[in-house]
Amino acid sequence: MAKVQNIKGMRDHLPQAMLLRQYILETVRRVAERHGFEPLQTPVVEYAEVLEGKLGDDEKLIYRFTDHGERGLALRYDQTVPLARVVAQYAGQLALPWRRYAYGPSYRGERPARGRYREFYQFDADIVGSGSPLADAEIVALLTESLEALGFPGFTTLLNHRQIIGGIARTSGLDETSAGGVYRAIDKFDKLGADGVLAELLRMGVAPAAADQILALVQIDGTPGEVLAALAERLGADARATAAITNLWAIIDALGQMGVSPERYRVAPRLARGLSYYTGLVFEANTPHWPEGSLLGGGRYDELIGQFAGRPIPTVGLAFGLDRLHDVMEELGLGPRPATTAVAYVTVFGPEQAAASLALARELRAGGVNTLISLETGALGKQFKEADRKGVRFALVLGPDELTRGEVVVKDLRGGGQRSLPQAEVVAALLAE
Template identity: 85%
Template sequence: MAKVQNIKGMRDHLPPAMMLRQHIVATITGVCERHGFEPLQTPIIEYAEALEGKLGDDESLIYRFEDHGGRRLALRYDQTVPLARVVAQYAGQITLPWRRYALGPSYRGERPARGRYREFYQADADIVGSSSPLADAEIVAMLTESLTALGFPDFVTMLNHRQIVGGVARASGLDEASAGGVYRAIDKFDKIGADGVRDELLRGGVSAESAAQILALVQIEGPPAEVLAALSERLAGDERALAALENLRAIIDGLGQMGVPPERYKVAPRLARGLSYYTGLVFEAITPHWPEGSLLGGGRYDELVGQFAGRPIPTVGLAFGIDRLHDVMEELKIGPRPATTAVAYVTIFGPEQMADSLALARELRAGGVNTLISLDSGGLGKQFKDADRKGVSYALVLGPDEIARGEVVIKDLRGGGQRAVPRAEVVAALGEA
């Protein structure tokens, strides 16, 4: 007999979890569509070649295999590479700038942990073909709207720019090659502290003097305007870093004008982010309730999309990790938690009343009320118990007396109590309840 087991790092989502997941998805796609983003879906499988050479060190995490024809294929690693492929492949049918969102599973062969799985769902939202700081700001605004709508009480989005991070490294006399180690070290600041970062930098061959400078830059905190001012002072000689600071300033202005609450974002020079394809803005939303890491992140990547198209196509975007959002919401006990999809449970008094009950169920459904019909006419007690255990809020009774009077009894299984309402008013009564 086959193993009764799912694959390591891949999960089944039973109804209670699935209902929360669908709420998360509906909330996020709602925000996307209110911003005029268009949906896109691509296959889970891509040519391995399409994914290779874009992820830096972690290509070993890609699931690869051969199909029956010997083609080298791979499961997609994120939604970004397929986006780049689509933009190049359908260049004639897509008008830039293009706002699109995509929802679906991606696969990484990592060691699973809490909030991190080998199969995970992402909702990806990107603005393709614009380098305007307004595009960057809109993405961050959508992130803020989404997390707020989901009910996250206290999240903050940390903003930084890759060329500021690069400037930090350059200011310390390091070349691009050794910069990667510097990014990784400072990215861990919140986890291992200043001394931890210093140790790691020294181990990586950075001089004590440079390490001290990097640490000083990275620890600058305060209101965005002040942080930007302090950074431009320290990075004064670095053209690219100054341009980046100007860009970040424009993005932050945009956030203000879009009405993003100031307490929801801050400039954080220590934010680096691992993915190597980011070129401009980088950001991560964090909450104190999830010390394991970020809720979601993203940034600007002006070169990746162009790799397929053969010309630069500036793009900024973000990825919501549905699984991670779900895990955190589960832990914080936020979000709706319906026990089932049905609101009403229509009992069947007996064989004589079955037709009336089925007709009532049909009326309720036509009126937009999710309705469960009993499969058992063997006693009301049993049916009430069934309805209660399913978590349905209202049980409806249509016995001989009710039918004679043209009424339906609505029994409130949550609060207790019951009342008789005229048959014609049942949908309205449940609608307002």
């Protein structure tokens, strides 16, 4: 017999988990469509060369394989690179700026851990073809609305800009090549603390004076305005950092005008983020209930699509991690969590009543009530038990007595009461619950 087992890091999602996952997806999708985003779906498999050269060090995590035709293929690593391919390939058919959302699995050959899988589902939303700070702000507004709609308490979105980090590195006397290690070190600030980051910087050969300078810049805290003002003062000599600060100002202004609560975001100069294609704004949303790793992340990548299209197409976007959202919501007890899809369970009293029960089930379904019908007749106790175990709220009985009266017994399995209603009123009664 074949192995009854999952591939490492790849999971089955049983009905109860799927119901919550679908709720999350629907909630986020509705928010995106409210902003006019359009759906896109691309294949899970791409030519390996499409994915290569875009991800930096992360490339070693790409799943690669060869098909029967000896083509070098790869499972997509995210939904951003495929988006870039699509934008280039259908340039004539897409009216820019284009707001697009996508949902599906991506694959990374990492060591699995809690909240981290080799097959994981993301919901992406991107605005293609606009460099306006309004686009950046709209993405942040979208994520804020989504997390609020899902009922997350106390989440915070950290905002930063790649050229602020770059400016910190440059004004500390570091060249671009050693900057990568610095980004990673300062990104760990929350985990290691100031001393830990300092040790890490010194270990990688950063001069003590430069390391102190970096630490001081990275620890700037306060309201977005305070942080940006302090950064402007200290990075004023760096033209690109100054432009980045101006850009973040514009984004934050727009967030205010869009009605995003100032309590939902902060400017955090230490936020780095790994993906190498980001060029401007970077952000991630965190919740105190998930100390390691973020719920979602994103940023502006103005050059990636140009690698396919041959001309710069500025783009900003984000990716929700469905698996993490699900795990955190599960732990916090957020969201509705029905045990099953059915609301009503129609019992079958006996062979003579089967036709009437089937007709009742049909009527309920036509009226919009999700309905399960018993596949066994007789032994009502057993049928009630099945309904109860499945988590169906109402059990309906159509026995000889009810049939002669033209009524249906509606039994509430959650409370325990039951009442007999005229058959014509049953659909309305169940919909009213």
